[in-house]
Amino acid sequence: MPFTFPALFLSAAMLALSSVAAASAADPPPSPVRFNQLGFEPGGTKRAVVPHPATTPLAWRLIDAAGRERTRGVTRVFGRDAASGEHVHQIDFGVFRVPGDGYRLIVGGARSRPFAVREGLYGRLKYDALNFFYQNRAAVPIEARFAGGARWARPAGHPQEVAGCVAGRDAHGNEWPGCPHRLDVTGGWYDAGDHGKYVVNGGISLWTLLNLNERLARAGRASPFADGRARLPEAGNGVDDLLDEARWQTEFMLRMQTPDGTRLRVPVGAERSAPGLRFSEIDAGGMAHHKVADEKWTALPMPPHLDPERRVLFPPTTAATLNLAAVAAQCGRTWRAVDPAFADRCRRAAERAYAAAKRNPTVYAIADFPGSGGYGDDELSDEFYWAAAELYLLTGDRRYERDLRASPHFGADRAAEFAWPAVATLGTISLLTAPSALSAADLARLRAGVVATADARLADRDRVGYMVPYAPRGGGYPWGSNSSVLNGAMLLALAHDLTGNRRYRDAVTDAIDYVLGRNPLDRSYISGHGARPMRNPHHRFWANQLDPKLPLPPPGVLSGGPNSTSMGDPVAAELKGKCAPQTCWVDDARSYTMNEVAINWNAPLVWVATWLDGTG
DSSP: OOOOOGGGGOOHHHHTSOHHHHHHTTOOOOOSSBOOTTOBOTTSOOEEEEEOOOSSOOEEEEEOTTSOEEEEEEOEEEEEETTTTEEEEEEEOTTOOOOEEEEEEEETTEEOOOEEEOSOTTHHHHHHHHHHHHHTBSSSOBOHHHHTSGGGOBOOSSSSOEEEBOOEEOTTSOEEOOOSOEEEOOOOBOOSSSSOEEHHHHHHHHHHHHHHHHHHHHHTSOOTTOTTSSOOTTTTSSSOHHHHHHHHHHHHHHHTBOOTTOEEEEESSOOSOOTTOOEEEEEOTTOEESEEEESSOOOSSOOGGGOOSOEEEOOEEHHHHHHHHHHHHHHHHHSTTTOHHHHHHHHHHHHHHHHHHHHSTTOOOOOOOSSSOOOOOOOOHHHHHHHHHHHHHHHOOHHHHHHHHHSTTTTOSSOOOOBTTBOHHHHHHHHHHSOOSOOHHHHHHHHHHHHHHHHHHHHHHHTSTTOOSOOOTTSOOOTTHHHHHHHHHHHHHHHHHHHOOHHHHHHHHHHHHHHTTOSTTOOBSBTTSSSSBOOOOBOSSSOTTTOTTSOOOOTTOBOOOOOSSOOOSHHHHHHTTSSOGGGOOOOOTTOTTTSBOOHHHHHHHHHHHHHHHHTO
């Protein structure tokens, strides 16, 4: 979840823009029949939802482009749906498998827009979703030939980034002493709508791409990202494009590690920022700085090469250090056969980071300065488990195995939902993906936890009118809800891989169907894909709504999606208390709580689109 608060810098004229007009100016009207706006796979599940007040089933017909009826049936009356605020009917026509274009559903007197039934539905999406990361690279010019056109080209942002630590008085009056060094932290990905680069959010994003690479390799199929298949400047280097993109972020994260012998004064054991923090000197050698970002919030819009603010490092934290340990260990085994020297560099960084985190287990992200998101996390047992798992898989060392087995997350009855502050399940997925010396009983217990969570997602789907396998506790949709849907889809996909049970793949399709239009707003939350795609993300460069000289987003960018629980920006505030959870969303660049984009949201989109495309 990104935490950016740039609305303070919007002019009164910008705030007076009509959100609805900006979002819908180029869109067709909503369809009365909601489904995946890319269409359907011939052999896949095919579901649609119709909001309608009738309490008895409605007759429906499927017609082809020539108007001929191909199949028919009656709706299932779901009834009142709390998530959407609608009374809905459901249609299932999965038995129809004939490829073609121009199909329509006719139900209750309403006609859907035309749709396709075809193979390769997600072939383009996976490449577009991956290109998001290239277009958010820092330090290099973004070139038209790789970005998809001149409109998305831009000069390099922060091309030589050597920064020292934030210092001085924070929002609570505490005096932070800074640090004795400056680090070259050039490169990496911009996190979200702002220009911050965050190790914790970078960690889960990088892990997701590397896990996808491992899964593809273990499946034994040719990689769809083989050298030259994606649009990247590294094309022709003989390395898989997915690894090329991952390395860009890995190199940055390695640069965020402090030199050996570094001594810093930081609050130890303080979980919250407050007045009167007590600072203690620690041996911070091997720890990772939490982030590098602007000293003050920049205006919106603000292309990165025009950023006027000074860049500052934030103190090392245990969470960032464990994120580095985990993904550097993952890098060590991923790159072993590709670039042994780089793999060894990653291994050494991972072991240094893990040792530093064990030495300093309670250094939290509480430096409260403006200009960037906090990404605070006061529960770190999950990070320790994840890092121990990755290091065990890399080294086989019994020290890491002991830590792994001592964790309450090892062999839990259910794999927890994962996000940047809750990463235990990343360790479990890695243990089920990479070879190790774990016993058959251990692996069976880990598999059972994943399948139990997948079964819970199936039950969630059956309780929701729009059949999305996601029903958050309390009913409210959180910030970045679309990433929660797709992270859950990754677990469902893993359950399918582990069991071969088709119902889990159907539920992955249900998840992507929701994101691509089977929702009460009849919106595709992915730019450039679908009849009514997201167009106005909260982003400082893809900001055509705010400055017509700047571009719309390129294809393949995922919006954070509906948010009914953290409606803090001015646009969301207008909806607060007036929208059902799945409808608390507006396609408006000013809304950072509903329409921001982020690396940890696009990463599962790459993973899920690739998985679906490979298991069609």
